[in-house]
Amino acid sequence: MILGIDLGTTNSLAAIWRDGKAHIIPNALGEHLTPSCVGLDDDGTILIGKAARERLQTHPHLTTAVFKRYMGSDKRIRLGEQEFRAEELSSMVLRSLKEDAEAFLGQKIEEAVITVPAYFSDAQRKATRAAGQLTGLKVERLLNEPTAAALAYGIQDREQESKFLVFDLGGGTFDVSILELFDGVMEVRASAGDNFLGGEDFTNTIADAFSKYSGLEKHLNGQPLDLATQQRLRDEAERVKRNLTETAALEMSLRYQDQDYRWEVNEEAFARLCEPLLARLRLPVERALRDSTIRPAELNTVVLAGGATRMPIVRKMVARMFGRFPAMQLDPDEAIALGSAVQAGLKMRDAALEEVVMTDVSPYSMGIATSRQIGPNQYSPGHYLPIIERNTPVPVSRTKNVTTISDYQKKLNVVIYQGESRLVDNNVYLGKIEFDIPAKKAGEITVDIRFTYDISGVLEAEAHILATQEKHKVVITENAGVMTPEEIEQRLAALADLKIHPRDQIENRTLLARADRLYELSLGDARDFLASHIAAFQAALETQNPLRVREARAQLTEVLDHVEGEGYF
Numbered sequence: 220m221i222l223g224i225d226l227g228t229t230n231s232l233a234a235i236w237r238d239g240k241a242h243i244i245p246n247a248l249g250e251h252l253t254p255s256c257v258g259l260d261d262d263g264t265i266l267i268g269k270a271a272r273e274r275l276q277t278h279p280h281l282t283t284a285v286f287k288r289y290m291g292s293d294k295r296i297r298l299g300e301q302e303f304r305a306e307e308l309s310s311m312v313l314r315s316l317k318e319d320a321e322a323f324l325g326q327k328i329e330e331a332v333i334t335v336p337a338y339f340s341d342a343q344r345k346a347t348r349a350a351g352q353l354t355g356l357k358v359e360r361l362l363n364e365p366t367a368a369a370l371a372y373g374i375q376d377r378e379q380e381s382k383f384l385v386f387d388l389g390g391g392t393f394d395v396s397i398l399e400l401f402d403g404v405m406e407v408r409a410s411a412g413d414n415f416l417g418g419e420d421f422t423n424t425i426a427d428a429f430s431k432y433s434g435l436e437k438h439l440n441g442q443p444l445d446l447a448t449q450q451r452l453r454d455e456a457e458r459v460k461r462n463l464t465e466t467a468a469l470e471m472s473l474r475y476q477d478q479d480y481r482w483e484v485n486e487e488a489f490a491r492l493c494e495p496l497l498a499r500l501r502l503p504v505e506r507a508l509r510d511s512t513i514r515p516a517e518l519n520t521v522v523l524a525g526g527a528t529r530m531p532i533v534r535k536m537v538a539r540m541f542g543r544f545p546a547m548q549l550d551p552d553e554a555i556a557l558g559s560a561v562q563a564g565l566k567m568r569d570a571a572l573e574e575v576v577m578t579d580v581s582p583y584s585m586g587i588a589t590s591r592q593i594g595p596n597q598y599s600p601g602h603y604l605p606i607i608e609r610n611t612p613v614p615v616s617r618t619k620n621v622t623t624i625s626d627y628q629k630k631l632n633v634v635i636y637q638g639e640s641r642l643v644d645n646n647v648y649l650g651k652i653e654f655d656i657p658a659k660k661a662g663e664i665t666v667d668i669r670f671t672y673d674i675s676g677v678l679e680a681e682a683h684i685l686a687t688q689e690k691h692k693v694v695i696t697e698n699a700g701v702m703t704p705e706e707i708e709q710r711l712a713a714l715a716d717l718k719i720h721p722r723d724q725i726e727n728r729t730l731l732a733r734a735d736r737l738y739e740l741s742l743g744d745a746r747d748f749l750a751s752h753i754a755a756f757q758a759a760l761e762t763q764n765p766l767r768v769r770e771a772r773a774q775l776t777e778v779l780d781h782v783e784g785e786g787y788f
């Protein structure tokens with residue numbers, strides 16, 4: 220069985236293809252979304268998912284989230300005394316999804332299709348693969364998230380020929396793709412995006428506006444908020460973001476140093492505050508349309524994916540942009556995971572999917588640095604020579620040749636970049652190959668540079684010296700953000716030694732984490748009330764009597780729902 224996985228910035232989901240259909244797999248708590256959060260429990264065991272998210276506020280130094288943003292970089296994220304890379308934290312989320320799926324299906328899972336933003340760079344894709352390897356999952360196929368969303372929709376009406384635009388706004392990334400389904404072939408015509416724009420930015424906008432208009436900022440006078448209060452402010456902002464509707468205004472409040480801060484916001488004001496973010500959403504849409512040479516009127520469907528497209532201000536903007544309402548048959552949180560299960564089904568060659576073929580494109584251009592002649596024997600270095608241009612269908616292999624510019628030069632240095640800028644300094648450095656060449660007069664040595672970009676978005680480059688028939692294959696390993704196979708091997712052993720919180724107790728642990736969070740938020744009588752219920756639950760846990768534990772869990776859940784619903788704090 221191949222598992223489809225949407226490894227999201229905020230939440231992750233797993234799905235499988237079974238009985239001719241994609242199904243989301245519930246986690247140990249019976250929920251579809253597993254928060255992409257990792258933390259250390261008080262006894263040093265690792266908590267993954269909702270239990271960790273509950274502790275973001277109460278134990279900010281022991282908990283971490285939104286690490287997908289650091290995939291493919293060498294940033295280390297601190298949890299207590301330990302440090303982890305983003306791919307290691309991602310591997311813990313993958314591990315939790317894998318174990319939940321195994322428990323649900325009653326069988327071992329060894330392979331997965333994992334989705335990545337279409338705009339992910341080579342290093343970020345390699346990091347995602349490494350996260351799979353660190354989990355003991357074979358990841359032969361990475362699937363672009365918008366392609367997955369379209370696949371989830373395309374399968375439903377594959378009788379029709381269709382042109383889709385997928386508008387995918389997740390927690391931390393934004394992707395736009397234009398796809399065409401024709402005779403059972405799904406072709407990605409163009410994709411564009413912004414790796415640093417997502418639902419979290421809308422939350423931050425609300426939090427910032429709150430600080431400004433409630434008087435908190437003035438009170439702070441440049442001092443930062445403590446981490447726990449920062450988290451409370453973010454939670455309040457998140458609540459408001461999710462609940463704003465056309466009609467009612469919502470009040471936000473925050474208690475800080477014995478003072479209450481309040482601010483009221485309605486949808487119109489929210490839309491005004493978010494105007495810069497909404498403007499940034501328009502740019503990739505325009506670029507993708509231009510690249511695909513498809514006019515907005517030719518699109519059959521606009522598909523929404525990513526939890527942040529639930530925001531009415533985003534839906535309205537999309538409707539205004541395209542002059543029609545977007546498709547909303549699937550839950551935008553689930554579309555990508557369902558599509559990854561479709562791809563997993565394809566890979567398993569399920570009979571029901573045989574006639575659907577997928578094609579994809581390279582999301583950015585890739586090329587090398589060259590020098591341009593600006594006069595006799597005068598060259599200007601640092602120019603970009605694209606070899607594979609953006610939005611070329613993949614897999615693809617393209618060759619360009621370069622010749623020497625100095626007499627008797629003995630070495631050639633091929634420097635590889637990705638990006639769209641005319642000058643390489645503005646593009647992303649990927650790696651280089653240096654090799655010896657026969658010392659001849661300028662222009663006498665020609666080298667073919669071949670780039671091969673595979674269906675999972677991994678680049679290989681090869682230099683072929685025509686005079687000697689020598690070939691140098693390029694393995695791009697110099698990127699500090701990419702783990703070497705040795706590092707992966709080493710960290711695999713280290714991660715295997717980590718103690719992970721037992722899966723069968725995660726429901727109780729999550730409830731306790733939530734209770735602790737609410738206790739810290741409450742004051743006075745509400746605190747007392749909570750403390751006695753928490754103590755009763757802990758006493759029930761100690762009896763290890765499953766029936767009592769279940770009853771006590773239901774009771775405490777009811778109490779917490781009540782406390783949270785009433786906003787006691």
Ligand code: AMP
Pocket residue numbers: 227228229230231388389390391417418419457460461462524525526527528529530552
């Ligand atoms: P994803 O990465 O697709 O899981 O997207 C999660 C993002 O969607 C987060 O920024 C959430 O705050 C946002 N989100 C989820 N549900 C809603 C909702 N009902 N209204 C507004 N934003 C939401």
